[in-house]
Structure formats: structure tokens, C-alpha cells
Amino acid sequence: MTRAVRLLAVGATAALTLTAAACSKPSSGTAGTTGAASASKSVSQDKKLSIGFLGFAKANSFAQAGWAGVQEYAAAHNASATFLDANFDAPTQVNQLQDAVTSKRYDVVIIQANDGTAMVNPVKQAIAAGITVVAEFTPIGGRYDTAEPQVPGTINIIDPPTVNGKGLAKLGIQACKAANVSKCQVAYLQGFANFPLDTARTKAAVDDLRAGGAEVISNLVGGYTQDSGRTAMQNLLQAHPGVNVVIGSSQALEGAAPLAKGKKIQFIGNGGSTQAFAAVNSGAWFAIYDVPEKADGAKAAELGLDKARGKNVPTSMATCDLTKFACLGTKQTLAGVTADYSD
Template identity: 35%
Template sequence: MKRSSTRLVSLLLGLALAAAACGGDTAEPESTEPPATTTTAAAPEDPATTQASPTTTEAEAPTTTAATTTEPIEEATPEEPMEPTQVAYLSASSANTWLAASREAMEKLAAENNIEIVEFDAQFDPALQQQQFQDAITAGRYDGIILVAIAGAAAIPDILDALDAGIEVVALNQVVGDDLVTAEPQVEGMAAAVFEPPYHRGTRLGELTVAACAGIDPCNVVYFYGIRGIPLDEAVRGGWDESVAGSTVTVAAEAEGLYLGPDVALDAMQDILVTESDIDVVVGADQSMQGAEIALTDAGREGIRIIGFGGSSYAVEAITDGRWWGGLYGAPYTEGRLAMEAMVQALAGIDMGGVDTSLNIPNRGLMTQDNIDEFPGEWDG
């Protein structure tokens, strides 16, 4: 039986409309700022205090019976632990498993540097993220903001507001600007930007697709966007189109997976299988490819090559087992660690600039059965 799921985009629009309706026409919008959960470092143990006894020599011995007294030595008072520095984390979606891995790495490094992270969940809603951004600025208690931008260049005015307020800003995972080829910050004053340029990610994904289509003419490909229209996905698709141009690749169908697990892509792939009988390759984010794999298995369609991008533990296992043809590696835990390192440096007055997380990955991140042992999965998928 075909499985069904609620489309996330419709849900988000519904939630936004419901929230507006519940608020009334004249009510002031409530702050989106999450409650802070301050962690306090353990106080150091009281230092040991010793009081030296006076010593006398025979020549100095008193000739009277009056008692000899000494002034008491005050005990040292342990220093109060420093309050943690607060950093706002403007996440595109707390439910996204890639970003959850980044958050885990950030939390670890933050704890080592007396930093408290307060997460704002935008639920892939650009308008909600813009409101959360302004709430974080006006709160007046954040020294830094780590931003996973949903709307790309549209976040620049909010970044400028944060910089004017003296808040350090680090971009994570997403381009903020019009240049989709570079990892360099595109807003003057930003401390750092940490991600693989999405256009390059698309060209590498295209290379894998052409390799999977070798000897197949035409090679009918189903292409899954994550979220059609957002800067990340449009850049990935642009790079993919460049790589497959002039090859035997033909786009047979397109769909969306929404980056939130297999269900949405499962439904979409089931719909495609009703109308498309000749499919050679399916390409998309790891979460989407999990759903596509289920649909293909349920339909008894064999021999279709699956290519994911993300490098999840699931993808690594699937490539190892031969269920998937290949994939493009991603390292969200490393991204999160580097983003927090950049924030620590920024709070100390040092800007790291652009950090391309793909530069030190084996084989440029292109995973196949021949080299899959070189790629440890950093997230579950």
C-alpha cells in the first residue's frame, strides 16, 4: 500500500497561518527567543590554609610569663566561576539530522570554552528565521550568532544589524550572498563562513552521475531536490547541470525530499514509478535516497543506480553493501566543530574567514564501492 506523509512546506505554511490567526489582529508578536539554560562551572576546591607556629631561639626566649600571640591569617576565598558567554544558534531546522550532528560538535567545543549555546529552530521557514534573528539581536545578551541561513542573501540586512550591535557572526553550511562558488564571507565584518560551496558540491555530484551512466544512452535520471528554490539547492543543481552537460544524461523526472527523512521522497518516488517505466539512475540527498530505495524495493524495480549526497552512516553502509551505486561525502560534525572554533576565535578578536570543509576529504568526496573504506560516516542520515 502506498505510504502517505504530510508535505512539510504545506505544514509550515499552515502553522504560520494558524499562528497568525491565534495571535489576533492587534496583539504584539511574542519573542521567539528560547529560554536560556545556563551551565555553571564547578567551583574550585578550597585551597588548603596553614598557619605557621612562631619559633624562638634560646637567646630570644622571653624572660616573662606573658603569652606570645600572632595575628590570624585569613583563609583564601575561592574565585567565583565566570558566567558563560552566550551564543545564539539560528538553525534552519532542529529536526534535520545533518544539522543535529553539527550541533553535537558545537556543544562539545562550547563546553570546553565556557560558552552556552541557545538554539532557535526556524523549521525551514525564512520568515520565522528572520524574526528569530531580530529577537536574538534585541535580547542584548548574545556575544555571537551562528547562522544556518535559509534565505541566503536575504539574511544580509539582519547580519548587518547584528554586526552593528557588536555581535560576532559565523555562517554555517549555507551561502549568504550571491556568489555560490566561494566559501569566503560575502558580508564585510562577518567573522567566518564554514561550508562546502554548493556549486562545487553539484559539479561533483554530476561527475558521479556521468560515471554511473557510462555505457547507457540515453541515461534516464530522476533528480531529487532537497527544497526547490532555496539558494543551496539551486546552486547544487547548477553545478550538476554543468557536469552532466554533453553526456548521455537525460532528466526523466524531478521531485523534492525536503531533507527530513525518507517519507516525503518515498511518496514522490512512488508517484514517479507510476508514470516512468524507464529509469536508470536516481540522485538526491541521502534522506531522499532512503525513501527512493524503499519505493524501488517495494515496486520490485531492480538495477536502478542510486547516488546520494551527504555521506551519512546509512549511505556508507548502502554503498558498502552494493545497494547504492555511490555518493558524495559530507562531514557535518566537522563543519560544526569548525564553526564553533571560528566563533571562539571571533570572540577573541580573530576572524577565520572562509573555511571550505571539502578541501581535505579523500578523492574530493566521491564515494564508490572501490574507496568507501576511506569515508567514516559523521551522521546517521
């Protein structure tokens, strides 16, 4: 996260299992409320507020899922919302937030950070200007292994990239066991090369796969589109025709999987679109890492608006703690669950 690029997860990028109501309670790991989280400017409850959504990219299906949740919640709770499209470019996103601080156009900003480290200073500027800041899905800061706030005063609804990578690896080891081979060959298709969250996720996934006994035979860039996934799969099959398990963004696998017709390859997608759900339910894919992204967007809007209106809100929650199956979506765990976005 499909991620002009459509998603990530990340991709990555990357996925939706809960209703917004199901996301309304904080996880057991929630940091609770703090003065920093509740002390932004308080406004009249009947004043219409504005939200700026700094999503990964407007053409990205995963970002669009979060955006849909933001829009729906804002419309029902006396607020407007605007998508600020950085198209996966970190410097553009930094400039967008700096412009928002200067213009004072938004009461709340919800950020899917393309580069968490680059966003630290502009986020501090936004908080100092009285803007409520919500980090959604990706961290704001240099650590990619925690959902806890790295910038005081932010609200964080995070799926740490390393947690995502470890989850993909766990599913990969399960798929290796299902493949029942003496030496399981796993190909991990990275989202973007040199993308900070992808780099952290990839390392976590590859390290855990190897620790679990798998032979990681490639680290190709699969991207977040069917076309990029198809190209990566063509290269993979030429170099490693005996591959047993392929892991990548769900969008990439939608392009990659058809090339494996007649081969016994287990696919694991990162992202829970309707297409990914259908692939798992049909048995074409082994599993998906399923993030409740539309619900996350709605929750981000809820907490952001509540804080801007002077209410106490939790400072952090880990996205996958809000699901009953820790985002690990197999045919069994997805039974009765419906995806709420499409690639």
C-alpha cells in the first residue's frame, strides 16, 4: 500500500476487519490519557471543525480506506475533511504540514507518515500552533517498533512496521509447514526500496523467517501495484522456479499470483482488501495480514476531534490489538469477517 502506486505495507505495505464501533475501545496496551494528549485548544462543541488528512497517496487503495473512515466520521460529527496528497513523497508531505501550520486551515491533522523522522519537526510546529495531531498507521519519529508516542502531544493509532513484518513472517512459517517441504524457500517482495517503514518491516520479516528455518531466496521489490507485482514474480520464477512461499503487498500479489498457475506456491498478502479476502477464502492464497484501515481512519478522526474539543483521549493504541486475531488473517480467522475496502 492501488499504492499511482496503490497500497501499504507495508507494504508493506497493509486491510480491514472491524467496524468503527469495534475500534472505539483502546487496546490493553493503551498508554492512557495525559495532559499533553488532552491539553490542545478547546473549542465550542457546536463549532464545525476541519480535518486535514495527510495520506500516503490519493491513488493508493489503503490510504483511500483510511480516508473513507475519516470522511464518514467527520461528516457525521460536525466536521469537514480534506485529503492532502503527497503521492508517497516525504518532502512534499513535510511541506504540506508546514503550509497547514502557516495557514491555520485545519483544527486536526491525521498523518500517514511517509517518513516518520522527517515529520518530527513539522509535527512539533503543528502542536505548538494548537493543531491536534494524530499519527495513523505509521509512526512519527525514528522508531518503527512501537505504537507509543515519539512526539509529545500526539495521538497514535499505529501498526508498527516491525510488528507487521514479524506477523508476515509468522504466517510465512505457517505456510512453510503447510507446504510440507524439507527446505522451504520463501520470497519476500519488499514494497519500496529505501522507504523507511518498508526497510524496517522487511528486516523484521526476513530476520524472523530465517530464525524460523526458512530459506529467504530473494528480496525483490514488489511494490504496491499489480504491474509491479507481476514484474517481480516474472523475475522471481526465472531465478527460483521452485519457490514455496511468496510474501508481498496484496496489490502486488494480485498481479503475481496468476503467473503461478500450476505451481504449488503459498501466497501471503499484506493488506485486507475484498480481493485479498476472496483469495484467502478460495484457497488461492494462504493468508493475509489484515489491518482494519477504514475503522482506523474513523477512530483517528474520532480521537482527533474529541481532543480538539477538549476531551481526554488515549495517547496510543496498537492497531492489531483491536482485532480478535492480531491481524493474522487465515481462512479460519477470517470466517465471518468482511473487508470494507477494495483495491
